[in-house]
Amino acid sequence: MLHQKFLTSAVATLCALGFAAASTAAPITTEGTGVGKHGDITVAVTFDNGKIQNIKVVKSAENPVLAQEVFTTQLQHVIDTNSVDIDTISGATFSSQGFLAAVKQAADKAGVKLDKAAQKAVKKVAKTLPKESTYDVVVIGAGGAGFSAAITAKNKGANVVLLEKMPAVGGNSLISGAEMNAAQNWVQPKLGITNDSPELHAKDTYKGGDEKGDMKVINVLTHNALDAAKWCRDYLGVRFEDDNLFFFGGHSVKRALIPVGHTGTEFIAKFQAKAQELNIPVITNMKAEELIKDKTGRVTGVKATMDGEAYTFNAKGGVVLATGGFGANKAMVKKYNPKIDERFMTTDAPGTTGEALYMAERAGAELVNMGYIQTYPICDPISGVIELIADSRFDGAIMLNQEGKRFVEELGRRDVLSEAILAQTGGYCWVLWNDEIGKISNTVKEHPTEYDAFTKQGIMTTCPNLKCIADFTKMPEDQLKATVKRVTDMKGPGNDKDFHHRAGLMDMSQGTYYVIKAVPSTHHTMGGIKINEKAEVVTADGKQIPGLWAAGECTGVTHGTNRLGGNAYTDIIVFGRIAGAAAADAAK
Numbered sequence: 001m002l003h004q005k006f007l008t009s010a011v012a013t014l015c016a017l018g019f020a021a022a023s024t025a026a027p028i029t030t031e032g033t034g035v036g037k038h039g040d041i042t043v044a045v046t047f048d049n050g051k052i053q054n055i056k057v058v059k060s061a062e063n064p065v066l067a068q069e070v071f072t073t074q075l076q077h078v079i080d081t082n083s084v085d086i087d088t089i090s091g092a093t094f095s096s097q098g099f100l101a102a103v104k105q106a107a108d109k110a111g112v113k114l115d116k117a118a119q120k121a122v123k124k125v126a127k128t129l130p131k132e133s134t135y136d137v138v139v140i141g142a143g144g145a146g147f148s149a150a151i152t153a154k155n156k157g158a159n160v161v162l163l164e165k166m167p168a169v170g171g172n173s174l175i176s177g178a179e180m181n182a183a184q185n186w187v188q189p190k191l192g193i194t195n196d197s198p199e200l201h202a203k204d205t206y207k208g209g210d211e212k213g214d215m216k217v218i219n220v221l222t223h224n225a226l227d228a229a230k231w232c233r234d235y236l237g238v239r240f241e242d243d244n245l246f247f248f249g250g251h252s253v254k255r256a257l258i259p260v261g262h263t264g265t266e267f268i269a270k271f272q273a274k275a276q277e278l279n280i281p282v283i284t285n286m287k288a289e290e291l292i293k294d295k296t297g298r299v300t301g302v303k304a305t306m307d308g309e310a311y312t313f314n315a316k317g318g319v320v321l322a323t324g325g326f327g328a329n330k331a332m333v334k335k336y337n338p339k340i341d342e343r344f345m346t347t348d349a350p351g352t353t354g355e356a357l358y359m360a361e362r363a364g365a366e367l368v369n370m371g372y373i374q375t376y377p378i379c380d381p382i383s384g385v386i387e388l389i390a391d392s393r394f395d396g397a398i399m400l401n402q403e404g405k406r407f408v409e410e411l412g413r414r415d416v417l418s419e420a421i422l423a424q425t426g427g428y429c430w431v432l433w434n435d436e437i438g439k440i441s442n443t444v445k446e447h448p449t450e451y452d453a454f455t456k457q458g459i460m461t462t463c464p465n466l467k468c469i470a471d472f473t474k475m476p477e478d479q480l481k482a483t484v485k486r487v488t489d490m491k492g493p494g495n496d497k498d499f500h501h502r503a504g505l506m507d508m509s510q511g512t513y514y515v516i517k518a519v520p521s522t523h524h525t526m527g528g529i530k531i532n533e534k535a536e537v538v539t540a541d542g543k544q545i546p547g548l549w550a551a552g553e554c555t556g557v558t559h560g561t562n563r564l565g566g567n568a569y570t571d572i573i574v575f576g577r578i579a580g581a582a583a584a585d586a587a588k
């Protein structure tokens with residue numbers, strides 16, 4: 001049986017020991033540093049007679065789940081080939097590149113010439129994996145929805161397998177901020193919030209999606225939200241901040257629980273641990289390609305591939321689709337929403353490419369609301385990830401074009417800002433703030449790894465004056481100074497005659513200045529597979545497809561035109577559990 005190896009203390013166990021060949025010269029250890037996705041990766045490499053013997057990761061702020069393959073498989077591959085001339089790990093490209101650059105720098109320092117091996121990456125051969133196997137429930141996609149379904153099905157006595165096409169689990173659920181809405185949660189009374197209800201949450205969700213969501217499904221979401229959150233807390237062991245909630249736009253009250261660390265890593269780590277404890281096989285690098293139906297039209301399994309080899313997973317009860325959205329598939333995004341064209345990068349996990357939606361469609365499912373795609377305006381022009389450091393915008397940072405002029409109200413809707421940015425020279429903008437703005441919430445201090453990484457990437461800088469900002473950004477200095485003077489002159493609520501900044505502009509006349517380059521990215525795909533309130537997949541004429549359930553971002557009826565912040569996690573846990581339970585029952 002295959003188990004996804006749970007990553008505990010990855011960095012501590014990264015030491016891959018080599019055997020020193022008999023040598024005359026003493027082994028030498030040097031350190032090297034490369035830039036990963038979240039700042040510096042520093043490694044200590046031991047060389048003996050020009051060959052790498054050992055690599056230890058000394059410092060890394062990479063996401064431990066995503067970078068797991070880099071710091072285990074790839075690390076060993078570098079040792080085995082004595083080369084950094086190897087493939088990067090799919091889904092962890094930036095971590096991979098940073099790690100390889102760090103090893104290269106250590107080699108340069110040691111005066112060691114590494115081999116130009118350019119060998120193919122070591123293929124993971126699942127030797128023990130039969131070409132055909134039978135389970136009660138097959139779950140496709142190891143994000144939050146898939147884990148919730150698999151764990152719930154297992155607890156109902158089903159024999160379950162979880163298939164994931166990427167080398168690492170987690171999908172968008174891992175890299176999300178992972179706030180989770182639940183009305184009447186245990187934190188609300190501490191903040192004096194006593195007027196929330198599942199009904200109000202449902203109303204907000206429906207309204208926030210321009211009344212295009214399915215109210216029956218929304219009601220299931222909001223009425224099961226608290227139970228789902230308690231399941232995460234009490235059964236999975238997810239830690240939430242117990243004195244703070246997130247207040248996303250479109251909600252009547254603060255109701256989003258915040259996981260410790262403010263990311264999905266807290267959830268996915270707990271999901272992995274629980275799946276391992278329950279002996280649920282999680283097979284990575286396994287891509288579902290086609291659903292299998294019997295003569296009666298019931299879905300009875302899935303055909304999948306790993307490294308080009310075909311595998312069949314039969315499902316006695318049924319299949320749960322939990323394959324996420326299609327934000328990382330530029331062509332598909334453009335097909336359904338031509339306004340979001342190739343100029344957009346994505347904040348999303350690389351596995352969110354949506355081909356499983358077509359797989360469901362071929363099996364008879366209706367795809368709905370596909371054109372409703374949310375963009376996020378302020379993202380890294382190199383990787384596409386959200387620039388949390390530029391959340392200074394919510395406190396008064398201004399957005400400038402290359403000509404040094406403001407062009408939009410900085411607190412406008414995400415789609416409005418995205419379009420406005422793309423209409424500027426080069427399709428990007430600069431976000432500028434000073435430490436007067438940083439006094440409210442000091443995003444530079446809150447996000448030190450981003451600060452390091454963006455500064456090193458050359459898209460961000462810190463300056464004592466505006467001349468230095470103009471030199472860095474190559475904006476015309478006179479115009480920049482004029483814009484900043486005008487902003488300062490119009491400071492305070494209600495004074496912005498140019499763009500009507502709803503909170504009021506700030507005094508930007510002096511202090512330390514920060515500037516970062518930003519572009520919009522595709523963020524969440526609201527459309528997808530049509531389900532009913534039981535998470536059953538339905539056809540265009542509303543008939544259930546027997547043996548097929550779906551949950552999470554791959555479904556398309558919950559959020560309408562626009563997903564409210566904090567609803568994605570509620571959605572994946574609530575409907576993942578419903579789908580997993582139903583598929584397990586169907587196997588009985």
Ligand code: ADP
Pocket residue numbers: 140141142143144145146163164165166169170171172173174286287288289322323324325349350351352353354355356551552553554572
């Ligand atoms: P959700 O938030 O709905 O759980 P995620 O994006 O977190 O969605 O997770 C979806 C997961 O499904 C991702 O890890 C993605 O790589 C995986 N996936 C997508 N398509 C397939 C497929 N055809 N076969 C196996 N896994 C898939």
